[in-house]
Amino acid sequence: MKFKKLLIATASIVSASPLLTSVPVFASTPQPVTTTVTVSSDCSSPTAINANPLGRYSKVKLTVAYNDIDDPDDATEGETLHVYDTGNVFDQTVQVDSPTVTFPTFVTPDNDNVYGCVNGYDGDETATITAEITPGPCQPNTTLSGSSWVSQFPTSTSTSDLVDPFRTNANNFIGALQNAGASVSISATYRPPQRAYLMHYAYEIARKNMDPTDVPLRSDVAVCWVHTTSNGSVDHAASKKAAADMVKDYQIVHEPSLTSNHTQGLAIDMNISWSGTMTITDGNGKQVEIKAPRSGATNSDLWAVGASYNVYKLASDHPHWSVDGH
Numbered sequence: 527m528k529f530k531k532l533l534i535a536t537a538s539i540v541s542a543s544p545l546l547t548s549v550p551v552f553a554s555t556p557q558p559v560t561t562t563v564t565v566s567s568d569c570s571s572p573t574a575i576n577a578n579p580l581g582r583y584s585k586v587k588l589t590v591a592y593n594d595i596d597d598p599d600d601a602t603e604g605e606t607l608h609v610y611d612t613g614n615v616f617d618q619t620v621q622v623d624s625p626t627v628t629f630p631t632f633v634t635p636d637n638d639n640v641y642g643c644v645n646g647y648d649g650d651e652t653a654t655i656t657a658e659i660t661p662g663p664c665q666p667n668t669t670l671s672g673s674s675w676v677s678q679f680p681t682s683t684s685t686s687d688l689v690d691p692f693r694t695n696a697n698n699f700i701g702a703l704q705n706a707g708a709s710v711s712i713s714a715t716y717r718p719p720q721r722a723y724l725m726h727y728a729y730e731i732a733r734k735n736m737d738p739t740d741v742p743l744r745s746d747v748a749v750c751w752v753h754t755t756s757n758g759s760v761d762h763a764a765s766k767k768a769a770a771d772m773v774k775d776y777q778i779v780h781e782p783s784l785t786s787n788h789t790q791g792l793a794i795d796m797n798i799s800w801s802g803t804m805t806i807t808d809g810n811g812k813q814v815e816i817k818a819p820r821s822g823a824t825n826s827d828l829w830a831v832g833a834s835y836n837v838y839k840l841a842s843d844h845p846h847w848s849v850d851g852h
């Protein structure tokens with residue numbers, strides 16, 4: 527079998543870095559790539575026409591020429607050529623020495639492959655299959671965007687996922703709060719960058735009209751942002767709806783950034799409350815009295831105690847404390 531190199535524009539998602547890759551999937555209109563493969567194999571070992579599995583809604587147009595070299599008048603042999611895809615969208619049998627035929631374009635299911643083979647190959651038949659393949663908007667084996675992603679890559683609520691020395695400082699501050707009788711409820715520490723990526727681009731598509739085909743891929747998040755109609759064209763309304771569902775289920779209020787102190791293990795969201803007057807030991811070993819308001823969100827005396835532990839409050843974000851106040 528002989529392959530021309532099949533370049534699928536969407537195939538280059540392998541990332542050298544575990545962090546965000548900024549490789550665009552493709553421009554808004556994916557371009558068709560043509561490859562020609564010679565098939566001279568029996569159907570016990572079919573010849574692959576595409577080099578890489580195809581993602582859903584790839585478009586394939588096949589042109590087939592099939593000749594029996596030693597027996598051009600087909601007087602004694604009648605082996606047929608079988609051309610088909612694994613998703614059972616395309617399945618054609620071609621008679622030997624028939625005229626070259628171009629079949630109508632078909633749209634693939636996810637993770638599809640196209641094969642050709644000769645039924646009863648005896649060595650003197652040659653088929654040439656030219657495939658014009660337009661990559662679909664999704665990599666193979668991806669899951670469409672939508673609410674199902676929200677439970678993936680969960681945010682930690684444990685200080686053990688923070689990075690030192692901030693981890694130790696946060697633990698010391700929380701320990702002092704608990705010794706002073708405060709109630710501390712942690713809602714977020716480390717946010718995986720994959721989650722930040724999903725949150726960020728869901729917001730961009732849903733709220734800022736980003737074209738879903740322009741979202742860069744991450745090799746470690748098998749999401750497809752582009753929803754499609756049954757004929758394979760981009761369904762912008764469905765893509766935006768799925769992103770909006772994610773924004774809602776993530777409970778996103780402000781535009782999420784791709785990198786933040788949370789994605790670096792340098793921030794903690796926690797609700798802190800107490801009753802009466804709390805006497806707490808600050809980071810310098812000094813006893814400090816904290817009265818009303820009895821909430822970590824609003825009591826700037828407590829913020830000063832946090833700062834003595836190198837845990838700094840972001841005033842505009844009620845539960846948020848970090849390494850630098852951002």
Ligand SMILES: [Zn+2]
Pocket residue numbers: 714788793794795843845846847
């Ligand atoms: Zn936060």
